Amino acid sequence: MEKDIKQKNNSFIKILKIVENIIFYVFMAIMIVLIFFLIQSRMTGDVPSIGSYRMYIVESGSMTPTIKVGSLVIVKEVDANDIDSGDVITYRGLEDTVVTHRVVKIKKDDEISFITKGDANETKDPLPLNESHLIGKSIFWVPYIGVLMGFIRTKTGFITLIVVPLILLIIIQFYSRYKRKKGNDV
Template identity: 40%
Template sequence: MTAPEWIEDEMTSQTQEQRPARRPLALRLGKLLFSFTAWTASIAAALMLLTIIIFLAAPRVMGLEGLVVLTGSMEPEIPVGGMVFIKDVDPNSIHTGDVITYGEASISTTHRVVEVVNDPVDGLLFRTKGDNNDAVDTLPVLAASVRGKASFTLPQVGYLVDALKDRGNFYLFIGLPAALLVLNELVNIARDMRNPGTARSTRKEASA
């Protein structure tokens, strides 16, 4: 037994009213692109933050200090833009051929020891030279000025770490992706509030 035509027409009309209108293709593609950009930027920001933790925080646990290399005096072994990790040592354990960092925390130098001198007046001294320099450094290094001995180096990492030390760059590389991700979630919430039927349908399909 078939239903009257007017009943079928009414059921068809109700079905069409319940079915959400399809958004324009350009709008859907734009939302997809925005979501992809937000997630990609957030993943990149997380990797940058992880880099800082690994190359700055983790070495301190092992008693190391990471320093960004700004000049090419020790190239090719320690390239510009790399990071050298130094460890505090007893100056008496430093020998010719070791690479040491000396000077103040704000202005320090990392060069190779070419001679160890026991001066009767100044005590233990180190004559140093950059591998890429032609001459030995003019002034010897006092034992008290030694900050540590180089343990290992990592190329290129210093560029990223140095850039993220700047507050503006930190907000740009870390804060902006986080803001994009939050904005993307807010857009999704607003869409679900405008179209609750679509949200319920999507959740049912996901659980099916």
């Protein structure tokens, strides 16, 4: 009976170590992706992107409750003809600001223009949006992740959220390997 208990404990410990390794590698993959985006945006001076997808952080409440302040918005570059009324789009506003609002009307003359409105706003945006200002269609947003991305862009955030956990995880991995090796030597 004692042997069965030891086998169950050993099996549990092996499963625990496998789960620990999986968590470690998933965390490392996420950190590598975040570091890639951070380095990319710092080197290019542009927003983080992969192919035709760009990432923006929502800084105002004009789209609440649909998109909360601090959300990360994933925007796919699309042709103006692919935008429908009701779509959420991201575009360059006045003074090169980036705005994410909902399309309430589309005008098709010689050029396509959009009438937009923030979900939280009572009135439509005052000027029609010319298609040349369109960045793309907002296809996905994750609440509060933008706050984390914004914090990671700072030196303090980079050190706090990437370097320190990375060092801790490496130390934990080396310590657990050292402990296993020492246990096998006994």
